[in-house]
Amino acid sequence: MKNIKSQSRRDFLRSSALAGGGLMLSFNLFAGGQRSAAKTAEKITALNLAETWSELAAYIKITPDNIIKILVPNPEFGQNVMTSLPMMVAEELDCDWKNVVVEMSTHDNVKYGPQFTGGSNSMRMYWKPLRNAGAAARQMLIEAAAQTWGVSASEISTKAGVLSHSSGKTAKYGEMAAKAATIAVPKDVKLKAPKDFSIIRNSKKNSEGTKVVTGKPLFGIDYRVDGMLIAMIQHPPAFGMKLKSFDATAAKKMAGIKDIFSFKLYDDSFEQGGFDTRTHNEMIAIVGNSTWEVMNARKNLNIQWEAAGDVKETMSGRGGKIEKIVPGRLETTANQLELMAEFAKKPSKELRKDGDPQTAFKNAAQIIERTYNAPFLAHNTMEPMNFFAHVQEDKALVAGPQQAPGWSEPTLSKILNLPADKIEIQMTRMGGGFGRRAYAQYMYEAARISQKMKAPVKLIYTREDDMTYGIYRPMYTATYRAALDANKNLIGFHVTGGGIPENPIHANRFPAGAVDNYLADGWEIPSNITIGAFRAPRSNFNAAAEQSFLDEVAEAMGKDPIQMRLDLLKRAKENPVGKNNDYDASRYIGVLELLKEKSGWGKPENAGKKRGVAAYFCHASYAGHVVDMVMRDGQPYVEKVTSAVDCGVVINPDAARNMVQGAVVDGIGQSFYGELTHTDGVPDQNNFHNYRMIRHNEAPKRIDVHFVENDIDPTGLGEPPFPPVFGAVANALFKTTGKRYYNQPFMSEQSKS
Amino acid sequence: MAKYSLKINGKTQQVDVDPSTPILWVLRDHLNMPGTKFGCGMAQCGACTIHLDGNATRSCVLPVSAIGKSAITTIEGLSENGTHPVQKAWLEHDVAQCGYCQSGQIMSATALLKSNPKPTDEDIDNAMSGNICRCGTYLRIKEAIKTAANTSNAK
Ligand code: FES
Numbered sequence: 001m002k003n004i005k006s007q008s009r010r011d012f013l014r015s016s017a018l019a020g021g022g023l024m025l026s027f028n029l030f031a032g033g034q035r036s037a038a039k040t041a042e043k044i045t046a047l048n049l050a051e052t053w054s055e056l057a058a059y060i061k062i063t064p065d066n067i068i069k070i071l072v073p074n075p076e077f078g079q080n081v082m083t084s085l086p087m088m089v090a091e092e093l094d095c096d097w098k099n100v101v102v103e104m105s106t107h108d109n110v111k112y113g114p115q116f117t118g119g120s121n122s123m124r125m126y127w128k129p130l131r132n133a134g135a136a137a138r139q140m141l142i143e144a145a146a147q148t149w150g151v152s153a154s155e156i157s158t159k160a161g162v163l164s165h166s167s168g169k170t171a172k173y174g175e176m177a178a179k180a181a182t183i184a185v186p187k188d189v190k191l192k193a194p195k196d197f198s199i200i201r202n203s204k205k206n207s208e209g210t211k212v213v214t215g216k217p218l219f220g221i222d223y224r225v226d227g228m229l230i231a232m233i234q235h236p237p238a239f240g241m242k243l244k245s246f247d248a249t250a251a252k253k254m255a256g257i258k259d260i261f262s263f264k265l266y267d268d269s270f271e272q273g274g275f276d277t278r279t280h281n282e283m284i285a286i287v288g289n290s291t292w293e294v295m296n297a298r299k300n301l302n303i304q305w306e307a308a309g310d311v312k313e314t315m316s317g318r319g320g321k322i323e324k325i326v327p328g329r330l331e332t333t334a335n336q337l338e339l340m341a342e343f344a345k346k347p348s349k350e351l352r353k354d355g356d357p358q359t360a361f362k363n364a365a366q367i368i369e370r371t372y373n374a375p376f377l378a379h380n381t382m383e384p385m386n387f388f389a390h391v392q393e394d395k396a397l398v399a400g401p402q403q404a405p406g407w408s409e410p411t412l413s414k415i416l417n418l419p420a421d422k423i424e425i426q427m428t429r430m431g432g433g434f435g436r437r438a439y440a441q442y443m444y445e446a447a448r449i450s451q452k453m454k455a456p457v458k459l460i461y462t463r464e465d466d467m468t469y470g471i472y473r474p475m476y477t478a479t480y481r482a483a484l485d486a487n488k489n490l491i492g493f494h495v496t497g498g499g500i501p502e503n504p505i506h507a508n509r510f511p512a513g514a515v516d517n518y519l520a521d522g523w524e525i526p527s528n529i530t531i532g533a534f535r536a537p538r539s540n541f542n543a544a545a546e547q548s549f550l551d552e553v554a555e556a557m558g559k560d561p562i563q564m565r566l567d568l569l570k571r572a573k574e575n576p577v578g579k580n581n582d583y584d585a586s587r588y589i590g591v592l593e594l595l596k597e598k599s600g601w602g603k604p605e606n607a608g609k610k611r612g613v614a615a616y617f618c619h620a621s622y623a624g625h626v627v628d629m630v631m632r633d634g635q636p637y638v639e640k641v642t643s644a645v646d647c648g649v650v651i652n653p654d655a656a657r658n659m660v661q662g663a664v665v666d667g668i669g670q671s672f673y674g675e676l677t678h679t680d681g682v683p684d685q686n687n688f689h690n691y692r693m694i695r696h697n698e699a700p701k702r703i704d705v706h707f708v709e710n711d712i713d714p715t716g717l718g719e720p721p722f723p724p725v726f727g728a729v730a731n732a733l734f735k736t737t738g739k740r741y742y743n744q745p746f747m748s749e750q751s752k753s
Numbered sequence: 754m755a756k757y758s759l760k761i762n763g764k765t766q767q768v769d770v771d772p773s774t775p776i777l778w779v780l781r782d783h784l785n786m787p788g789t790k791f792g793c794g795m796a797q798c799g800a801c802t803i804h805l806d807g808n809a810t811r812s813c814v815l816p817v818s819a820i821g822k823s824a825i826t827t828i829e830g831l832s833e834n835g836t837h838p839v840q841k842a843w844l845e846h847d848v849a850q851c852g853y854c855q856s857g858q859i860m861s862a863t864a865l866l867k868s869n870p871k872p873t874d875e876d877i878d879n880a881m882s883g884n885i886c887r888c889g890t891y892l893r894i895k896e897a898i899k900t901a902a903n904t905s906n907a908k
C-alpha cells in the first residue's frame with residue numbers, strides 16, 4: 001500500500017469516496033507512475049457499456065459502423081490536446097484517423113487520471129496511459145475476432161482499423177467491437193517502437209478546427225441553458241480595499257434585474273489549498289436576464305469602499321496549516337520598485353552554494369554586475385473569466401473554462417457543503433489559459449451566486465473585471481554577478497533574486513553545474529496583489545535576465561555567445577559541479593547546435609544582421625531562438641525568428657510548430673509591451689486601450705521552427721519555447737540599438753532613451 | 754424596450770430590447786448566436802467583428818438602434834460547415850490555437866478580401882491590426898488570407 005502515502009489527501013478522499021480499494025488502485029496508476037491503463041480499463045469496461053457504443057479501455061468507444069470515438073481527458077485551451085492526445089490512442093489502436101471522432105470527456109479523476117492542463121504536462125502525463133489504452137483495445141478486438149473466427153489470436157493482424165487473418169478473413173473494428181467489450185482487458189500490452197509510428201509524428205489537423213471557424217458554441221462563455229440568468233460581480237477597485245456598504249435601490253428597479261447582493265467567496269475560517277486564491281473576499285453580485293441589463297444596472301450602484309487593513313489568511317497544504325498576514329498597504333509601482341531595491345540589499349535566503357563564491361569574487365580580475373526588473377503581467381486570456389453554475393439542494397452542475405477541475409472540486413465541495421460526488425464539472429474549451437485558469441475563484445463565485453438565486457446562472461467578467469482582478473505574473477527583480485579571472489575565465493557566479501510576492505530563482509538551473517563557485521539566494525515581499533502561474537512561471541523572468549546577462553558576460557570574455565554557452569555546458573556535461581542540476585546538458589547542447597546550424601549563426605551571409613540568441617530549459621523541454629531585428633519607422637522590430645526545440649517525440653508536428661510560433665509572438669509582445677502597474681492599489685491598466693498587446697503588424701514576418709529528432713518520451717511544449725524569447729529579444733535589442741535593456745517592458749525603456 | 758426587425762445572415766429576426774443594447778449582446782443573449790465573441794467591449798480587440806452591409810464592424814459598440822435596414826453577417830452566416838474560402842484557408846493552415854479570436858479574425862479577413870481581393874502584406878497588417886490574437890497566430894492568419902485570396906481569384 002505504499003502508493004497511498006504518496007497520494008495527496010484529496011486524491012485519497014476522492015478515490016475512496018467513489019469506490020474503495022479497486023478504483024483507488026487504478027487511480028494510483030496515474031498518481032504513482034507504476035501505471036497500467038489496461039488495469040484501469042478493466043474495471044471501467046465492466047462498469048458501463050453503452051448500448052450502441054462499445055466502450056473499450058476507458059477512452060475508446062466504437063460503433064458497429066466503425067466510427068471510433070476517442071475521449072480526451074484534458075481540457076483544451078489552445079495547445080491542441082484534443083488532437084494530440086487522441087493521436088496517441090489511435091496510434092496503438094491502429095485505426096484509421098479518418099474514422100476518429102474526438103470528444104471532451106467528463107470530469108472523473110478516477111476514470112481518466114489527473115485531467116489537468118498545465119505545467120506543459122499533458123503529453124508527459126498521458127503518453128503511456130493513452131497508448132496503453134489503445135493497445136489494450138486493439139488486443140481485445142483481435143481476441144474477439146479470434147473467438148469469432150475460431151482461430152488463434154496470434155494469427156491476426158491489424159491495419160488502419162481492419163482485422164485480417166492469414167486465411168483471408170477480414171473485419172472492420174466496428175464489427176468486432178461489441179464482442180470485444182466483453183473481453184477481459186489484457187494485463188500486459190506491447191507498445192509500438194517509435195520507428196513504427198504511423199499517426200504520431202504525422203501532422204493532423206485540429207480536431208475542432210471546423211467548429212472553431214464556423215463559430216460553434218465551444219467556450220464557457222457560450223454555455224447556455226433555458227432559464228439561465230446572467231451575473232456579474234463588482235469587486236473592490238483596489239488591492240487592499242474592501243466593501244464598506246452599498247445602495248442598490250435604484251439599480252434593483254432597472255429592467256431585467258433579478259437581484260443585487262453582496263457575498264463572500266470563502267467563509268472567514270476557510271483554509272485555502274494550494275490553488276485557492278483570495279483577491280477580494282466580499283463582492284457584489286448583480287444578477288439579471290441579460291448581459292447588457294446587468295452591465296447597466298451595475299453602473300447605477302452606489303458603493304462605498306474602505307481600506308481592508310492587514311488580513312490574516314490560513315493556508316493548509318502538505319506541510320500543515322500556515323497562517324500568513326496579507327499586508328493592507330495600497331501599493332504604487334514606484335514604491336514597489338524602491339522596496340525591491342531595498343530588499344535586494346538585505347541578506348537573503350541561500351538557495352544553493354557550490355565551492356567558495358566569496359573568495360572567487362574577492363580574487364576576480366573583473367566583476368560584472370547587472371540588475372534586471374520585470375513588472376506584473378495580466379494573463380489577458382482572450383475569453384474573459386466566466387462560469388456557469390446550477391446549484392440545487394442536493395447537487396450542483398458547473399461548466400466552464402478550467403485548467404484544473406480536479407483541484408477546484410474539493411474547494412467547491414466545501415463552499416457548497418455538498419459531497420464531491422454530487423458535483424458535476426463540465427469542461428468547456430477555453431479561450432486561452434496561460435495558467436490563469438488553474439485558479440477557480442470565478443467558478444466558486446458563480447456557484448455562490450447560483451446557490452443564492454436558486455437558479456442556473458452564468459457569471460461573466462468584463463475585460464476590466466478580468467484585468468484588474470489580480471492573479472498576475474509576479475513583479476520580479478534579480479541581480480546577477482559574474483567573476484572573471486585575468487584570463488577571462490568565469491570563476492564565480494552569483495544570482496540573487498526576489499519579487500512581489502514571490503522569489504523567481506531556480507537555483508539548480510544552468511549555469512549552476514557549470515561554474516565552480518556558485519551562489520543563488522532569494523527573498524520575497526508579501527503583498528495583497530494576488531499572483532498565479534503565468535506561462536512558464538518564474539522561468540519567463542529568469543530566462544530574460546539570465547540569458548541577457550550571459551550575453552554580456554560572453555562579450556566581456558571575448559567569446560561568441562553560443563560558443564560561450566556551449567563551453568559551459570560541456571563542462572556541466574563532462575564534469576558537473578554539484579549533484580542537483582535539473583537539466584540535461586547534452587540536450588541543451590543539442591538545441592544550441594541545431595539553432596546554430598539552422599540560423600546560419602556566424603555565417604558570412606548573416607554578418608550584417610542584428611541578431612540575438614537565447615536558450616533555456618524548463619518544464620522538461622529545451623528551447624532556443626535566434627531573433628533578427630531591424631529598425632522600422634524608428635522602432636525596433638523583430639523581423640525573423642529561428643527556433644530550435646527538444647521536446648522528445650513530436651506528436652503532431654505542424655501543431656507543435658504553431659505552438660512555438662505562438663510562444664515566440666507572445667514572448668515578443670510581453671517583453672516589448674507587457675506591463676501592469678499600480679497607483680494606490682488601483683491597477684493603472686484595465687482594458688486593451690491601455691494594456692498593450694502585440695498585434696498583427698508587430699509579429700515577425702517569419703518564424704522557422706526546428707525540432708531535435710529523437711525517440712525520447714515526449715515532454716511539453718506549451719511553456720518551454722516562451723521564456724527564451726525574452727532573452728533573445730533583449731540581446732537583439734543591444735545589437736540593434738547599442739544599448740542593453742534591463743527593465744521590462746523594453747519598449748517603455750526604449751521610449752525613455 | 755423597443756422592437757427591431759434585423760436582417761441577419763439573410764433572414765429577418767425580431768427582437769424586443771433596450772435601444773442602447775450593443776448588437777453583440779443581441780446576437781449572443783437574445784438570438785442565441787454565440788459565434789460572435791466578447792473580448793473587450795470597447796472596440797479594441799476585434800473578437801466581436803461582424804459585417805454591416807459587408808463592412809467589418811465591431812458589434813460590441815454598435816447599438817441595435819443604429820442598425821436600421823443594414824444587413825448583418827456573422828460568422829454563422831459565412832457557411833454552415835466551413836466551406837467559405839476563408840474558412841477553408843483557415844483550416845488548411847490549421848490557424849487556431851484556443852480559437853477564441855478566430856471568428857473575429859475571419860470576419861475581418863473576409864471583409865478585407867471583398868474590398869481588396871489581392872491584399873499585400875501591408876494591406877493585411879492594416880486591415881487586421883484591430884484584431885488581437887492572444888495565442889499569437891498572426892503568421893498563420895496572414896498565410897491563410899493569402900491562400901484565400903488565391904483560391905477566390907482562381908474561381
Ligand atoms: S469585443 Fe468588440 S472589439 Fe473587443
Ligand code: FES
Pocket residue numbers: 078382431432849850851852853854855885886887888889890
Ligand atoms: S487563437 Fe487564441 S486568441 Fe487567437
